[in-house]
Structures are given as structure tokens and as C-alpha cells.
Amino acid sequence: MDESVMIMDSSSIGEAKARGNVYSLLSRVFMREVDKQFLDILKKRESIDAFRDHGFTFFEDLLSRREGDLIDELAVEFASLFLISPGRLLSPYESVQAGKEGQLGGEASSKTLFFYKKAGFTIHERISLLPDHFAIELEFMGHLCERGDAANGAPASNSRELQARFIKLHLANWYRPFLNRVEAAAGHPFYREFSIFTKGFLDSEIGYLESAKGE
Amino acid sequence: MNIKFSRRDILKMGAVGATAAMTPGLLKAMELQEAGKGADLRTAAERTQVVPYTCLQCNIEDGGLAYIEDGRVVKLEGNPKHPATRGKLCGKGAAGINGLYDPDRILYPMRRVGKRGEGKWKRVSWDEAYKELASRMAEVLDRAKEGKGSPNEIALHIGRNRWFGFDNRFMNALGSDTRLNHTSICESSKKIGMQPTWGPDIETPDFANTKYMLIFGANIYEASYFHNPYVQRVVEGRVGNHAKLVYFDPRMSNTAGKADEWYPIFPGTDGAVALAMCNVIMKEGLHNKEFIDKWTNYPSDKLAKYLEQFTPEWAEKISNVPANDIKRIAVEFALAAPRCTTYTYRGPAKHTNGSYSEKCTMMLNVVVGNIEQKGGYCLPRGFGYKHPQPEPPAPKEKSELAHPHEYPLAEHKVSHHVAYMIKEGRQKVSVYMRHYFNGNYSMPDSNTWTDLYMDEELIPFHVSMDTFMGEATALSDLILPETTYLERFDIENMPSSIETPWVGIRQPVIKPLGEVKSYRDIVLELVTKHLDSDGARGIKKYFEYGTTENYIKFMAESVPGVKEAGGWEYLKKNGVWSPKPVDSEPDYNLHKKDGFGTHDKKINIYVEEWAKYGFNPLPHYEPIPAHENMKEDDLVLITFKWNIHVQSRTANQKYLADIIHNNPMWINAKLAEKKGIKTGDLVRVTSKIGYLVTKAFVTEGINPKVVAISNSFGHWEYGRLATLKLKEKPEWAESGDTDFEQVFWKDTGMHPNYIIPVSTDPIGGSEGWYDTVVTVEKAQPGDKYKDYKVDKDAAVKAYQETLSYSYVGPNFRRRAPGKGEAKAGAKKGH
Structure with missing residues (x-):
């Protein structure tokens, strides 16, 4: 059996937490520019080891460059990919990438919000992103995973069903073409490799949640 | 590239994520509510x-x-x-919804980090953006206080201005008179033709009740001013009263198609036709003597005598409108009085004789006395507003950029000259703020504006308040993202x-997207929180x-x-x-209450102020210098606006781009045949400042001496649909973007403004958009679609040449001996 679809074992509670953490990490990558705080996390030994295991190289730049310069360079890259990309379709919104409108604020934005609310979540007033932003969809999955952790007291299977539904109804519609485009457009290995990483992770999540059905 | 993850990998990576997830203050978008509390389970219709x-x-x-x-x-x-x-x-x-939700919108303040125009940006907070702008402004204001500069170094260039005095409040509070606008590339000579004559800058025809509409260069069925409300009433008049519609336009627009009679008049000759009609009406005794003698400043007998020189035969030679038709239409129009009206928009106005032409067409109404009558030509109906007090006084020092001394009558400014004037060193600019204005796309000789915006010595700091990365915003230093009209408070x-x-x-019909703010909020926060937070500069009190x-x-x-x-x-x-x-x-009869909005409350057929500067104070036809010595092969290039686009801002809107997305050059079928040009062929269009290569559209529907290229297209910035750069990169286009896959066209058109030289009405200050003399030939070997070349020296020479026709220029004095500066005795400069 492919490891990516193996059935959860007794460590599943810890795994739910781990999965949630990965969603949180990826959400942070796509939500806004890398800052000092996030850079410090990425530069920790366990982070470097984990990235190195997958053949990623971006951390070498993280370790060797002056922090200020690197943060500036990544900020320019972030802006060019996700904030100002006229002429290139890299807008990190489901409505744009997969909605029939091809515009911001499409049906996906209502539907994701409705999903969040039904699951008991709301978006902070201070957040200026629409509900179907890639980072918010990832963060929501992270919250659902955490809820799946027995420590939160909710039945894990309910949560996993919700996770599977959300991925199927939303993320699965667009993450691959979107991340392919980001991968192609990215100048710095940071966003290129995180796009590859995110694709691989979401692929594995789809397999995992499919296999966990009915538990 | 793809990778596969094992669950073990995920556990390992989860440790990294755990650090991220557990770090206090790390950005999170969501919070948990009490389960289900936030869910609004009403149906969509109910919501x-x-x-x-x-x-x-x-x-x-x-x-x-x-x-x-x-x-x-x-x-x-x-x-x-x-x-x-x-x-x-x-x-x-x-399609306004497309502008609101366009994925190419700018939603956050951005600071340029590379070279100007290089396309490298970094998001900054509003606080950082305000601080930078405030410090740039403060530097100017502090220097001015020490007598080492002027507040006029702070310039605000607004295009579509719907702020009802708010820009005056802002700039007056700063003490700067450098408020620049776009009216000279819009309709300013129409305004200047009308204002000294009767007060307001526009007319309100009573189309629904009229029986005869004589429309000059106002494509009312598609695009001209008040298109939507007016065309409804035009249709009512046409259906309800069987009103006749006679239309003058070199190009067969939909208004021409709907008209009873269409005359493809030669550009810039509307005034001649109108004067000849006035002459016929008075000669036939069909004028309203009582009205003229009571309500104008010029006696009817003198007017009749003056108009005698403008015969229909003379007008035919100039305009190509047959003299017999001029006579017949004049009589029909007068017999329908008072239920007859003219209407004009940019057709007559956008020429070097624009102010004169507007006044001439207006005279048709004056001579038949249909002013303020049912079915006639009426004054505009509107309101004025009071503003929160206190209001700042006008700046002490006049800005030469805002009021060039060569154009004392151009009340709506001559902003299309600003780029040349800054290059000439007429006025220093230290902070250039731009709003709703895409200068290096929208102006004639647009390359000169690109050069200006690229020049960091002439424009040291360029701030853009914009919704999109347009051509001008791409050359700015700081972008303050603005709301669309659906996200802000305004009055109208x-x-x-x-x-x-x-x-x-x-x-705001919804919460504004991203971090965009309205122009009014931007100014308010800039002034009260940054530039003058303690009120010490004396600016805050006005906000x-x-x-x-x-x-x-x-x-x-x-x-x-x-x-x-x-x-x-x-x-x-x-x-x-x-x-x-x-x-x-x-x-009706509003004038009977307070008269007209002129100094003597009468319609000024004789405009004294025009005489003061050496211009003809009476209704007058002035030949267009560029058209006087046209060779046989010369043509006039005009531009036009489609019914579903505006000049600069709609090419990226998908509902609209889907319908019209390019702008081949209209050319008359007979001329095209003579030149061996077929629809779709590449043609080279050459003006005195350069050439461009575009495609031909062969049609019967255009004057054979005229070619036409529409506005709105040929963008090199502004977004996906405006530029279709994505089509050039198939590896991006083929990745499942279903929306973009539906873009069936590859051609985004050619921008005509590259080769349109500056050409200015010496009275009203309008750009003569429809004055450009060109030659058209089949493209030369090696020519590619959208090639263009502009001779910068020739462009400057065109500017200098048009200045020479201003009232202080040698060509003005040559054409009007004894007139101009010497006689006016007006002071140079302000």
C-alpha cells in the first residue's frame, strides 16, 4: 500500500494535529509576506531538516542571506505573484481560478464563508482577504484537523468527513492549476518549492481522507 | 514538478507547522465561534x-x-x-461588477522597489505610505515657508473628477494652485463656447417634446454626454412626435444609422454649416426677432447683416454638405420652432476652432428663439451644494501649469500641455499625485507623457491613487489603492x-475589498493623522x-x-x-425669472472678453490650420468611442471586452479600393509626429477624406484582458483557467494617441483630437501589426506650433493682423 493512503493507526490523534500544523504552516506561506517572526521559524533546525528531506533548497538562501535583504526580496516576490499580477492569472482566490465568474467575490466566496460558519468559524474583521483566499481555505482545513484531535472532544470521524467535503467542494477545484502557475512564475525557490510542497501535501490529503472514510 | 508525501513526512513537517501554529501573534484569519452561532441558514433569496x-x-x-x-x-x-x-x-x-471584482485590481498600498517602471513592488502599510507622502509634502511646504520653493510644487492631476470641490479643499489647504485636470482632452471647448454666451457650460434639449433634432457630432444613441437619459427622450420624441433627426458626423455611428438624414461632414466644419443655416433662417425671415432683440446683446438686423457672408455655397465648399440641403434643413428647423433643438458634443468641440464651432451651433437656437421653450433648447437643471466649514482660501500664487499664460480664456485649463511645460522648466514639480487619470495612455502624443513619468528629475515623486495597474500607475513610486465607485460615499x-x-x-454597497480606501478618506487620513496631526500647519482645521x-x-x-x-x-x-x-x-422659461448667467443676464452673441484677446467676438468660422493646405492624399484621422467602452478604464472588463476588444481603422470603401486596401490588411498611418501600423476596416460608412480609430484599446498595461499578455505564454494559459480559455480573440487593438500631435484651441484650450492630418498606405515590407515610431522632436515642434496660434503667438497675429497680445494688452503670466 502506498504510504500516502495508509490507514491511520493509534498515532492518528497526533497525526491530526500534525496535519493541522502543516495546514497552518502553508496557510501562513500564502497569506502574506515572510516577516522576521516567520523567518525565524523556518530557520529552525527541525524545519531545515524537514525541508532538506524533500530535496528543497530554498532554506539555503534563508541561512546565507542577510535577513533584511531576504525579507525584502521575498516581499517583492510575494507582491509580484499574488498582489500585483496583471497579465498573469495568479490571483489566490478560488472564484478567480475555478469559479464560473473568473473574478473576485464569486460564488465560491459565499460558499466557503457559509461552510466556515456552519462549522462554527468566522473570519476576523481585521482580515482583508475574501473567504475563498487560498490561505484561508488552508487555514480552515487546519482548524478542522485540530478539531479532529480528541483533545478537542469532538468525534474525529465527523471532522474528517467535513475535511473531505471541504477539500472536494473547494480546494480540489483549483489547487493544482493554481500552484502549477505559481511554480512556473516564481522567481525565488521559496515560493516555487512551497508550491510543489503544497501540491504534494494536498494530493496526499485527498488520498488520506478518501481512505479514512467510514472509520 | 510533483512530489509524494508519506504520512511520516507529514508528521515530521507537522513539527515545523507546530512551531508556526503555536507562535503567538502569528497571523491567523479565523477564530472559532460557539458552534453554529455564526451560521446564517436563510436561503440565498432571503439573504x-x-x-x-x-x-x-x-x-x-x-x-x-x-x-x-x-x-x-x-x-x-x-x-x-x-x-x-x-x-x-x-x-x-x-458591467460595473467586472471593475469591482476584477482580479487585476490593486488592493493594497504598494511601494516601488526597482527602477521606475521596472514592475517591482512591495506591499507597505497605509501608515508607511502616508508617512512617506506626508514627509515629501512637508519638505516642500517647509521649504516654501523659508522662501526657497512654492507649495505649487505639489501637483494633483485628476482625470474623472466627481469630487464637487473636495480637490479644491485639499489643494487650497496646502496652498497649492497646481490642480491639473483632463477637461482639455474631454470637452472643454464646448464649455468655453457656451459659458460666455449664456452662462452654463451645457444645454438640456427637450428631446421628448421636440419635433426637430439637429445633432452635430454627438453620438447620442451610443456614447455622447447623457447618452442613457437623453436617448430615452430622443426615442420618445421620435416616436411620440415623429420628430426628425438630422445628424452630422464624419463616421456612420448608430446615431447616424437611426437618423432620418446623415451627413458625413468634413471634420471641424460644423460651425460653417451652422452659420450658413443661421444666415438662411434670417434671410428667409424665419428668425425670432423679438427674442433676439430682447434677450441677446446683439440686434437682429445687425446679426442678419453680419451673417450674410456665410452662404450655403461657401459652407458646402468647406464642409462637403450640399448647399441645397443646408438651405432645406435650415428652413425645416426654423419652421419647427420653438419645438426644435440642436445638440452637440465632442464633434464640433475637439478642434482648434472648437469654441467658435460650439457657439455657432448654439446660434441656431438663438436665431429661432427656441431657448427655454417646450421641445426646445433649454438651460441645464441642477443644484449647488454647501460645504462643511471652514473652507480654505484660494492659494496666493497662481500655477503656470494650471493656468498657462497663452490661454487666458481656457477656464477649464490646458492640461494636455503640462508634460511639455514641465520639460520646459516652466514650473517645478516635487510631488505629483495622480488620480483617475491615465496620463501616458489618455493624452495626445502619449509617449511624451511616458517620458515625463519616467524622468525622476522632473517628477521626483509620483503618487498614484488608482484601482488598476494602468499605464501611468505602472510608472509611479507609491500606489494608494482606491475604491471603485461601488465601495465609497459620494454625492452626485x-x-x-x-x-x-x-x-x-x-x-459602499459592500465592504471595500482588500485595504482600498476612497480618495476622500485617503486625503482625510493623510492630513489629520500625518501631515498636520497637531494642526500646526494650519491644514487640519479644514478637515x-x-x-x-x-x-x-x-x-x-x-x-x-x-x-x-x-x-x-x-x-x-x-x-x-x-x-x-x-x-x-x-x-420652461427659466430665463424669464433671473435672465441668463452672463454679466448682463442676456445671451452674449457678442462676447466682449473674446474681443479683448483678439478673437472674433461674434459667431465665426475659423479654418483649422492643419487642414488649410492638405494635399490630395492627405486624410483626417478622428477617434471615437464605442457604446460599451470608455476611453481608458474598461478594456479589462470582461463583459465588455467580450463584445468589443480591438479597433481597426475605418476607411472608406472607394478610397480603400484605390489604395488596394482590404479589411484586415495592415496599413501604415503617418502623421507629422510619427507612424503606426494597424489593421483596416473597409466601410461605406465614413467620409472618404477621413479615417477613424476608436479609443479604449491598445493597452500595454491594465490587466489580463486589456493586454492579453497571457496569450503570449501558453504554458500559463493552458492550466485549467476556464475563464481565460473563453477569450476567443487575440487582438487587443492599437493605441492611436501615439501619433496624434498636440493641437490646441487657442480660446477653449481643447485638444483637437479630430484635427490630425495623416496619410494611409498599405503596410511596408517588414511592418508588423502595432509597430509605431514617434519622432520626439517633431512632437515638441507640434506643441510649439500650436502655441504659435495662441493669442500671444506669431501665427495668431498673422491670421488676425492687429489682434492678439498687443491689442489685448493682457499681462503675460499670472
């Missing part, structure tokens, strides 16, 4: 709201209703309570309905009115009757207020 607003896709200001589902706009429709537009939106209006009124004036508002909503509310409720109707809350609920309901009967 729908309808919010009224006023459209601003173009400048007609139609009343609209935004349908909101779950906080997002799903549809825009007309507001039936609006007395001018009566429930109808045009195609552009319906337009004289677009003869039945009743009205006051409309805009209000202590609370919120922008308060400001707009104050203005709206200053209109008599608004408070009584329910005030601000009424306006928010209905979007519009008018003293009379929709479809009321108009009031």
Missing part, C-alpha cells in the same frame, strides 16, 4: 439586499441598484426611482433630466468634519428639500432625491 448607488463607469451618472447576496454583488440594475435614467443602465453600467448631480434636477449618492460620510451628508442635506424628504437616510435608502417625481412635466 439578498438591494442597495442603491450612482454609476460611474462613465460620466453620465446613472442611477443603479446593486443586488447583494451574502455580502457580494451579484447584479447591477437601473434604479427606477431615478428621474433621469428611469430604471435603465447601459451596457457599461451593467448632473443636468441630465429636463423634467427635474436631482441629487444622487454613492454608498475636522468627522467622517467622509458626514461630509457627504452635510452637502446632500444642504440642498433645499432634502432634509424635509428624510435627509441622508432617505438618500441611503433610495439613492436619489428630486423635487419632482419621475416623468414630471418640465418647467
